[in-house]
Amino acid sequence: xxxxxxxxxxELIWMTVWPIFMYxxxxxxxxxxxxxxxxxxxxxxxxxxAGRLTDTRHHPKTILSVTSIILSVLWVLRAILFAxxxxxxxxxxxxxxxxxxxxxxxxxxxxxARRDGALRMVVSFDQVLAIGKMLTALLLMAIIPFVSPFA
Numbered sequence: 001x002x003x004x005x006x007x008x009x010x011e012l013i014w015m016t017v018w019p020i021f022m023y024x025x026x027x028x029x030x031x032x033x034x035x036x037x038x039x040x041x042x043x044x045x046x047x048x049x050a051g052r053l054t055d056t057r058h059h060p061k062t063i064l065s066v067t068s069i070i071l072s073v074l075w076v077l078r079a080i081l082f083a084x085x086x087x088x089x090x091x092x093x094x095x096x097x098x099x100x101x102x103x104x105x106x107x108x109x110x111x112x113a114r115r116d117g118a119l120r121m122v123v124s125f126d127q128v129l130a131i132g133k134m135l136t137a138l139l140l141m142a143i144i145p146f147v148s149p150f151a
Contacts, residue, residue, distance in 0.1 A: 002128045007068070008074065009132030014094070017140065018078075022087050031084060039092035043099050050100040060104030067101035071134055 022032050050067075054060050074097060078090045113121035 002124070004064070004068075005125055005128035006132035006135070008129050008135075009136030011134045012133050013140065014098075018091075021078075022091070025082060025087055026084055035084065035088045035091055039088060039095050042092045046096040047099040047103060050103040054104045060107045064101055064104040064108070066102075067097050071097040071101055128137050128141040 019032065019036075022035065023029070026032050026035070050063065054063055071094070074094050078094065081087050081090045089134065109121060109125065
């Protein structure tokens with residue numbers, strides 16, 4: 001479970017590097033905002049569907065496995081996006097599959113918290129989350145000098 005929580009380190013990239021990358025391609029803050037707004041709308045609908053599937057039809061681990069693989073592939077594909085429509089699709093699909101993987105992960109976490117104790121799970125989650133973000137920051141500091149046009 002700790003490895004799944006380490007994956008939240010990608011939020012650091014998603015909240016800092018991704019918007020800058022989008023702006024370097026679109027060159028317009030209104031367009032970036034529009035892309036994010038429409039992608040967020042798609043995310044809301046998908047999150048509701050993922051929640052329904054997690055609660056009624058499929059085991060959370062199955063949904064988590066499939067969506068995590070797709071999300072990993074999407075991060076690799078995001079690096080080669082160069083047009084506004086591609087950015088929209090990359091952002092929308094990234095948000096959709098991130099939330100689609102988050103819903104079953106939370107369901108699994110709550111089940112474990114009920115079984116093993118809530119305090120233990122909260123402390124574990126927060127520690128691994130901080131470690132994941134720290135490792136992501138270190139990775140970014142190592143990679144950015146080699147790939148940034150501003151360096």
